[in-house]
Amino acid sequence: MSESDSAAVRESIESNLDSHIDRIQRAVQQPSISVEQRGLREISELMVDYLNELGCDEATLVETDGAPGVWGYYDAGAEKTLINYGMLDTRPVNPDDWTHDPFGGEIEETDEYGRVIYGRGSVKVKGAFVAWLNALEAMKEALGELPVNVMFLLEAEEINGSPHYYDMLDQYEDRLKDADACFCPLAGQGGDGNVTGSLGYKSALYFTLDVSGRSWGRGPQGGNVHAMSNVTVDSPSWRMVDVLSSLTSDNGTHIDIEGYYDQYEQPTEEEREEIRKFVETLDEQTETPYDELWKHLPGLARGAGEVENLTDDLQEDVVEAFVQHFYGPESFNIQGINTGYLGPDTGTKPFILPGDAHATFDLRMPRGYDPEIVRQQLRDHLDNNGFEDVEMEVSGQHSWCKTDPDSDLVQAAQTVISNHGCNLTLWPFSAGGVPWAVFGSKFNIPVLYGVGLGHGANSEGSDEFFVIDGNDTVASLVDCELSHAEIVMEYAK
Template sequence: MTVFRDFAGNYDRRALLRSSMLVGAGAALMSSGNAAFAATDARTAIRAAAQAQRDANVKRIQDWIALPSIAAENRNMTEGAQYMAQLARDAGFTGVKIIPTDGHPGVFGVMDNGAKTTLGIYFMYDVKQFDPAEWSSPPLEARIVDKPNWGKAIVGRGAVNQKGPEATLLASLHAMKAAGFKPPVNLVLIAEGEEEIGSPHFRQLATHSEVMPALKKAGGIFIPASWQGPDGEVQVNLGSKGVVELELVASGEKWGRGPKGDIHSSRKAMVDSPAWRLIMALQTLVTPDGNTPAIDGWFENVRPLTAREKELIAQVAAASDEAKDMASLGVTHWIDDLPYQQALERLASQPTVNIEGLVGGYTGPGGKTILPGRAVAKLDLRLVPNQTRAEAERKLRAHLDKHGFSDVETNFSGGYDPTETAEDSRLIQAELATYKALGIQASLNPRLAGSWPGAVFTAPPLSIPAGHFGIGHGSGAHAPDEYYVIDSSNPKVAGIVDATMGYVEMMYQFAAV
C-alpha cells in the first residue's frame, strides 16, 4: 500500500483517501506511468531515497551558492556554466552542452525516458550582486540558520533565486534514480546565465539549432519556485509582466552645458548641473505622484483586465491576508489608499516606471561641495499585455527627444516581453492537479508582477505554455539575507524532502493530463 505523509512526516489518512478517490475517478485519464505511480509503492520508495539523500541535497545547494555567477560583474560566468553542466549530467541529463551566445553561455541537456510526453525545465545559474556588509550571515558561506516561524534555512545569495528550488528539482531526479524509477516524462533542460541582467541573449539560446527542436517537443516548461505562504498556500500564475532594464545618463559632455567633470559647487551660480538635468528628465516620465507612466503613447497598446482576470483577482484577495501582505513588504498604504482588491488589480494590470537607483557625485560621509559632471538613474520598466520590449524602448527614446532631452543617454541592458499562458493549458492543469494531490491550497493569479523570460517560450517560434511550479518556502531574492527553508517548522510548509516530492508528483501529473 502506498504510504502518504503530511509535511511533518506523519501518516496522512486524508491524503490516502483523497488519492484513492482521485485514482478511482481519473483512471481513464492516467497514463500507464502515472497509474503505476498511484498503484505501487513508488511514492514510498522515492521519498525514502529523498530522505536518505537529504544531506547530499543540502550540500549541493551550499556548494552551488559558494560559486556565484554574476553576469553584471562578469564574475565566474565560464565556471558557472561548467558547474551547471556538471549538475545536469549528475542528475541524468545526456547530450549536455554549453551553448555560446553573443553574451554569456547557456547550458542545454535532455533526458529521454522513453515517455510519450516531454516536459521542459528552465534554470538560471546566475545570481544578483551582493554587499557582504549588509548580510547577517556571509552570502557565499550558505550557513544553516534558524528562521523564526519557518524552521532551518540556508542563507546565501541565490538560495531561493533560484539555486535552492532548482537544486531541489535535481534532487527529485536523483531520488527517482536511486529508487529505481524513471521519470514518466522526457525532460529538456535549458539554463541561462544572464537572467539577472534581463536575459539579453536568451532568445539566441532558446532558438539554437540543437535546442529549439528539443523544446518544441515539450508540452510545457516551468521554472522551479518556492513560494508557499505561512498557511501553505501557493499561486499558479497565468503570466508575468515583461521588463526593460536600462540606465539614463545625463552628462555635461553630452549635454554641451555643465561641467565635463566634477567642479566646486560654488560654481553652481554660473554653471548648469547635469544632476538636475537628469531629475528634470525623470519627472517627465511619470505623473506628479510618481505612480503612473506619462511617457508619450505608453498606454496605447495596454490590454485591460478581462472579466475572468478580475474574477481571479477577487478570489486571490478573498483568500489572502492583506495585513500579512503589507507587513511582509514593510508598507502601511497601497497607492492612493486603494482597497486591497483594487490594489491587486493595479498590480496585475498596470505598467510601471521604477527608479532602482540614482547615482551622481559624492555620496560618502559628510559633504564634498562639488557640482557633478555626470548623473545616472537605473530604471526598470514593467510591461503588461500587449506591450513589447521593442515598443517600450522606442517610445521612451522618442519621449525624451520630444521633450528636449535628446542629450540624455538611454543605455538599454536587457529585457523581454510579457508572458501569458492559457488557463486550460496542459501545464497549468498539471500544476493544479499536483497541488490538489498534495493537499495544498492553490489559487489562479492572472499575472505575476515580477518578470522572467517566459515570453521566449510562449511566443513564436516555440509557442509552448510556460510558468512556475514548486512548493517550499524562501524569501529575500535580490536582498540581504536571502534564504531557502530546508527543514520546515511549519507543518503546512514543505521542507526540502517534501519539496523534492512535489517535483516528482508534478512529473506524474503532467504525464497524466
C-alpha cells in the same frame, strides 16, 4: 501517477538524501553574483557537471557576450517535453550582516525547522534548482526512465536583467518550439505551509538613462568642476531633471511618452471577475480584514519600508486595487538617481558641479504590450523633445504571458499540492516582468514557475536558509523533491 511510483521515488530520495544535500551545498558554496561578475562561469560549469550526472544527452556551456549559460537536453523517448528555465546567480551579500558564511553551505539544527542549509542562493535559486535535479535523478532511478523529456536553458545573469538570455534562446529556438510546457519548480511554501505561484507575468523594460557633459557638449566634460561655476556653466544634473520631468506627470501616475497608451486595453469583465474571485479566495485564506487585503499586493512586503496607503485611495476598493495592480499601465518606477555628491563615506565630494547624471528605471506593462514598441517610443520621445544626447542602455526586456488555469500542467500541480494537504494559490498575474515568460509568449505553452513544496527564507536579506527536515507546517527536503517528481509524473500521464 500511481501510489507505487510515488512510493518508489520517495524511497530513492530518502536513500540518497545525503548525496542530495551535498549537491545543494556544493552549489551554494560556489559564489555567483552577477552584479559583481563573480563566479558566473564556475557555477555554469558546475551545472553542466550536474546535468551530465543526470544522464543528459546534451549538456554544454552556451557562450554569450556576458556570462555563459547552460543548455541541456534529456531524451527519455517520452511523449511530452518540458522546458526548464533556471537562474544561477544571486544577489550581493554584506558579510557583516550574516551570522553564517554566505557561501559556506553550513548545516545547522534549528528549533523551528530542524536542520537547515545556510547560504546565499540556498532557497530561491541554486539550492531549490538542485533539489529539482535531485528529483529528476530519483525518478530515473525509481522508474527506470523519466516520464518526460526535459530541455534546460539556464542563465547566470537574471539579477542583471537577463541581458543575454534571449541570445541563447535564439540559438536553440528550433529545439525549444517542440516543448509542451515550461515547468520551473522551486521550494514554494510560505511560512504558513501554503504554496503560491502566478499564472501570468507583465511585460517589462529595465533601462538606464545617462546624461553627461561630454555627450551633451555643454557643462563639465570628463569630470566635475567646482559648484561656484554653475552661474556660467550648464549642469548635466539639471538636464536630467528636465528629462525626468518630460516622462511623466501627476507625480508619475501618468506616462507622457507619445503613443504609450496606444497598446493599452482596459481589463475585460471576465478579467475583473477573475480578480473578484481571487480576492474572495484570498479573504478566505488569510486572517486579514477585507478592507486591508490590498496589503497582500505583490511587492508591498518586500523591503524594510511600510505602505500605509495606495495611490488615489485605491485601498478603499480592494478589488479595484488588484485590478489596477495587474492591468494598470502606469508602472514607471525610478529605481535610483545618482549624480555628484552622494553623502559621507561614498567617495564623492561636496560643492561640485557634476559632469554626469544617471537614472535607472523599471517600466512594467500589462498584457498586450510589446516592450520593443515601448522601447522605440521612449527613444523617439527623448529625440523629439531635444534630448538626443541622452544615452539609453536597456538591461532587460521581457514579454508578457498568461497560462490557462485548466492546462494539464496547472491541474497536475493543483492535484499534487492538494494531495499533500496544502493549498495552492495561483495569482492571476504577477506584477513582475521575467525572462521565463518568453516561453509562453513565443511558443504559446503553459508556464508554471516556483511551485512545489519546501521552504526557506531571507533570499533578499542575510542568513538565507533552505529547510532540510521541516515541521508539521512546512515540508522537508524529501517532500520538496518528491512534490517536484509527482507533478511531473501527474503531468506526464
